[in-house]
Amino acid sequence: MLAPSPSERVSSRAMQAPPLSVRDLTVTYGGRAALSRVNWAAPESGIVAIVGPNGAGKSTLLKAVLDLVPKAEGAAEVFGKPVSQQRGLIAYVPQRASVDWDFPATAADVVTMGLYRRIGWLRPVRAMDRAKAREFLDAVKMAEFADRQIGALSGGQQQRVFLARALAQQAKLFLLDEPFAGVDAVTEGVMTGVFRRLRDAGSLVVCVHHDLSSVRDIFDHVLLLNREVIAAGPVAEAFTPENISRTYGVPLMPDAAQTHG
Amino acid sequence: MADLQELLAVLLLQSGYNTTVVMLGAAALGAATGTVGVFAMLRRRALVADAIAHATLPGVALGFLAAVALGFSGKSLPFLLAGSALTAILSALCIHWIVTHTRLNEDTAIASVLATFFALGVVLLTVIQTLKTGGQAGLDVYLLGATAGMLRSEAITLATFSFIAAAVVAAFFKELTLVSFDTEYTRAHGFPVRLLDLLVLALVLAVIVIGLRVVGLVLIVALLIIPPAAARFWTNHAGRMTLISAVMGAASAYGGAALSAVRPDTPTGPVIVLIAFAILLVSVFFGAARGLLIRALGARKLSGRAS
Numbered sequence: 001m002l003a004p005s006p007s008e009r010v011s012s013r014a015m016q017a018p019p020l021s022v023r024d025l026t027v028t029y030g031g032r033a034a035l036s037r038v039n040w041a042a043p044e045s046g047i048v049a050i051v052g053p054n055g056a057g058k059s060t061l062l063k064a065v066l067d068l069v070p071k072a073e074g075a076a077e078v079f080g081k082p083v084s085q086q087r088g089l090i091a092y093v094p095q096r097a098s099v100d101w102d103f104p105a106t107a108a109d110v111v112t113m114g115l116y117r118r119i120g121w122l123r124p125v126r127a128m129d130r131a132k133a134r135e136f137l138d139a140v141k142m143a144e145f146a147d148r149q150i151g152a153l154s155g156g157q158q159q160r161v162f163l164a165r166a167l168a169q170q171a172k173l174f175l176l177d178e179p180f181a182g183v184d185a186v187t188e189g190v191m192t193g194v195f196r197r198l199r200d201a202g203s204l205v206v207c208v209h210h211d212l213s214s215v216r217d218i219f220d221h222v223l224l225l226n227r228e229v230i231a232a233g234p235v236a237e238a239f240t241p242e243n244i245s246r247t248y249g250v251p252l253m254p255d256a257a258q259t260h261g
Numbered sequence: 262m263a264d265l266q267e268l269l270a271v272l273l274l275q276s277g278y279n280t281t282v283v284m285l286g287a288a289a290l291g292a293a294t295g296t297v298g299v300f301a302m303l304r305r306r307a308l309v310a311d312a313i314a315h316a317t318l319p320g321v322a323l324g325f326l327a328a329v330a331l332g333f334s335g336k337s338l339p340f341l342l343a344g345s346a347l348t349a350i351l352s353a354l355c356i357h358w359i360v361t362h363t364r365l366n367e368d369t370a371i372a373s374v375l376a377t378f379f380a381l382g383v384v385l386l387t388v389i390q391t392l393k394t395g396g397q398a399g400l401d402v403y404l405l406g407a408t409a410g411m412l413r414s415e416a417i418t419l420a421t422f423s424f425i426a427a428a429v430v431a432a433f434f435k436e437l438t439l440v441s442f443d444t445e446y447t448r449a450h451g452f453p454v455r456l457l458d459l460l461v462l463a464l465v466l467a468v469i470v471i472g473l474r475v476v477g478l479v480l481i482v483a484l485l486i487i488p489p490a491a492a493r494f495w496t497n498h499a500g501r502m503t504l505i506s507a508v509m510g511a512a513s514a515y516g517g518a519a520l521s522a523v524r525p526d527t528p529t530g531p532v533i534v535l536i537a538f539a540i541l542l543v544s545v546f547f548g549a550a551r552g553l554l555i556r557a558l559g560a561r562k563l564s565g566r567a568s
Contacts, residue, residue, distance in 0.1 A: 066449040068448055084451065087451035090450070092446060092450065093446075094443070094446055094449070098443055098444070098445040100303070100441070100442055103499070104303075104493060104496060104497050104501075106498065110442075113439055116436070116439055117450060117451075121433075147497075149497040149550075169450075
């Protein structure tokens with residue numbers, strides 16, 4: 001029904017390039033390096049956790065990739081091209097704090113926003129778009145709250161609405177900033193299920209993640225970050241006690257700290 | 262009693278062609294400010310709008326002087342509108358410069374710029390009063406607004422610009438909603454956030470300049486902010502809120518213009534604002550989506566579904 005957009009055609013040609021790669025990425029805040037020469041190529045598909053202590057630059061990495069904060073050095077590419085040419089392939093879920101909760105929008109309205117890019121400039125939202133938005137709400141088990149004002153939902157429900165908005169964008173690369181922070185068990189289950197379906201459909205999901213104890217259950221790849229890359233790879237290989245202690249600067253084993261130094 | 266009958270006749274547009282045109286022009290202006298005001302409110306530009314409005318005063322004075330110097334009538338609308346737009350833009354630039362180049366916050370910048378430009382305007386007006394050109398007597402209508410004595414052509418000009426402003430909002434409605442709701446998301450997905458913000462500011466500026474003649478620069482911000490604030494109590498959808506706000510703005514301006522037609526001495530701006538405030542008051546208590554009454558009834562689900 002929908003003709004492929006130019007960016008989609010570009011992507012199928014450039015599919016061999018990783019969905020997300022950063023080279024020598026350095027970001028400074030007021031003279032201090034928030035990220036220092038980060039090099040990372042994401043897997044072709046999967047569910048990736050970016051893990052590290054507070055101030056490690058996890059959110060900054062996503063924001064730098066999206067050009068929301070300036071890069072002091074280095075570059076980021078999405079499917080082998082600069083991000084600015086690939087916006088249609090990316091869905092970003094910011095931290096929940098970035099939103100005006102009193103805004104006159106229902107859950108269904110917020111999900112419809114995910115379609116705005118496809119609808120295009122100067123074109124109105126149609127009934128067809130609203131119906132589509134309800135389907136995506138259904139996919140995160142939020143259909144019955146479609147007409148609730150966004151601020152009147154619980155934190156977990158809000159997070160599911162934002163996930164539905166991301167799904168509505170029909171992206172290939174999903175970047176989420178702490179999607180699991182402060183959500184209920186139902187939401188965690190729904191989001192995990194959605195991420196697996198996206199992975200199985202060939203998409204890449206990248207989450208900034210805080211809770212070390214759930215990494216193994218939810219994710220299949222991990223990027224351990226503390227201003228620089230400590231380790232990256234499949235969870236089974238990279239998410240080792242040694243790497244974790246190097247990331248958090250708390251030596252679990254004295255000799256592990258020595259190997260690093 | 263006779264007054265009431267006359268008011269009714271005016272309200273029903275039975276009071277002559279010129280009055281009718283002026284009232285419809287005022288209503289169009291109210292609809293435009295109500296529409297643009299939604300985004301001034303949602304994007305939190307109310308205070309900037311007020312500063313811009315007050316900063317039009319020196320522009321009005323300069324427009325008068327320029328018109329006189331070039332041999333036109335001092336009160337010719339194009340000169341006054343151009344002058345007020347000029348100093349309004351200048352004030353917005355000043356605020357922007359102060360915020361980006363000094364350590365003063367936006368609040369402080371807005372208050373300083375508002376007062377300074379307004380003071381400059383008052384001084385210029387005083388100087389103009391001492392000139393021997395004549396025609397300066399009517400300039401004070403730009404302070405508090407007056408529809409009495411407004412020309413048909415003026416009303417048609419205002420209505421035309423009002424429709425253009427409302428049409429621009431309609432054309433970019435999706436993107437304006439997006440940037441007001443979630444700026445970070447909007448920027449991340451490649452929308453030109455700076456341009457959209459500039460568009461909101463440009464629309465605010467446009468309706469302020471258009472509305473000076475009717476509402477006056479001291480109170481025009483109220484016609485931008487009160488209708489959307491009232492409309493918010495009736496619905497949880499940005500689109501419906503904008504329509505309701507437009508209707509409320511139009512009704513306020515229409516009513517103010519009607520009263521001015523009956524009592525030409527009454528300044529139009531304050532009357533319009535008081536009508537808008539009455540609508541706000543009713544909305545706060547009885548609004549179907551978030552009014553105090555519906556909240557007191559504990560009808561949380563109802564408020565979510567009512568609209």
